[in-house]
Amino acid sequence: MTAERITAGFIPLIDAAPLIVAHELGFAEEVGIELALVRESSWATIRDRIAVGHLEVAHLLAPIAIAGSLGLPPLPVSVIAPLALGTGRNAITVSPALAENLAQYGELNGNAALTGQALKAFAEERGPSAKVTIAVVHPFSAHAYFLNYWLRGCGLRPNEDVVVEVLPPSLMVDALKSGRIDACCVGEPWNTVAQHVGVGRAVVTCDDIWSANPDKILGVRKVWAEDHPDLVQKTVRSVFQAAKWCDQSKNKDRLIDILSRPRYLNLPTDQVRQSLDEDYLHFGQTTRRACFARPGATYPSVQHGLWFYNQMIQNAQLTHNERNIQSVRDMYRPDIYRKALADFSDADEDEMSVPSAFFDGRAFEPSAL
Known part of the structure; x- marks a missing residue:
C-alpha cells in the first residue's frame, strides 16, 4: 500500500525535532x-505557504495560527492545532556590551525580576536617544508576548x-x-550559538518568565484537515511517538546526530548537544522544564491559546469580542488529540490549566476574559 504524502514545513529549531524524527x-x-x-527560514514564509496550500501541516508558532484564524493581516489563514510541540527552549540573550552594563546594576543570575530591574535602570540612564533594541521572531509569537510581559512587569x-x-x-x-x-x-539553538561564538549571553530563559511555557503547535490547514480526518490523526500519532x-535520554546521541545534519x-554536534542540555542556560535558580512529550507538552491547550489571545489584546493587535474567543477555542482541537491517541496511556487526557508560575506571581484566569 502506498503511503499518503503530506508536505510539512519547519523552521530549523530544536523544537522541530518531533516532526523531523517522525520522518527520519x-x-x-x-x-x-x-x-x-x-x-523554511522565516515564520512568515511558513504561514504564507500554508495559506496558499503548499503545506498541509507545519511546525508553527501558536500565535501566528491564532492570528490567521482571527483573520488578522497580512494574510488570513485557517489552521487547527491538534498537537502541541513541547515546552520551553526560549530565552532572552543580550550582547556582551549590554550584559556588562546590566551587571553594574546587579548579578545576572537568571532571576527574571532582578534582571528586568537592571534593564530598567540602564534604559533610564541611557535615555530616549539611545534606546535598547530587542528582536523577536514575529509580531505574533510567544517570544514577543513573553518579552513584552516581562518588560511591562519590570516597569x-x-x-x-x-x-x-x-x-x-x-x-x-x-x-x-x-x-x-x-x-x-x-528559541534554541540560537541562544546557544550566540554564546558559543561570543556575541551573546543568555540572561533570562522564558521558563523564568513563565514556567513550562508553551510555544509551537503542529499547525494543520483547516480545509485539508476537514477533507482528510484520518490523515490528521495519523500525523498526530506519528509526531507524538x-x-x-x-x-528519552538513551536516544540523545542519535537525536543530536539527526538534528545537526545540513538539511x-x-x-556542529556540540552546539546541538548544548541546546538539548537540561542545564544549558540555567544559573542554579530554577528547574528547567523544557521537554518534548512529558505531561502537558503535547496537549493542545485551549487555555494556552486564550493566554496568547489576551496578550494580543494587551499589545493592541486586536479588540476583544466573544466571536474572537470562540475562534480561538475552535482552533485548538483536543478532541482530535484524544481520538488519535486513544491507545496511548501516556497521552494527556484533560486540559492542563495555565499555571500561576509567572515571574511576577500573577495568575491568568481565562474566565475573566
Missing part, C-alpha cells in the same frame, strides 16, 4: 504516511522605553554580532 526514524511510515519535510513600555523589532530566528546571531540589535528573544522518543539545523 519511520514513525510516519509506521502509520501509513510519508512526511515530506520542507525547511518598561515595549516600543516606548525599548525598541522591539522583528527578525527571523536564524539572523539573530548575525544581528547581535553586527550591533544591529542589543538583545533578542529566540517521535516526541516521546526525543524525550535540518546544519550545526
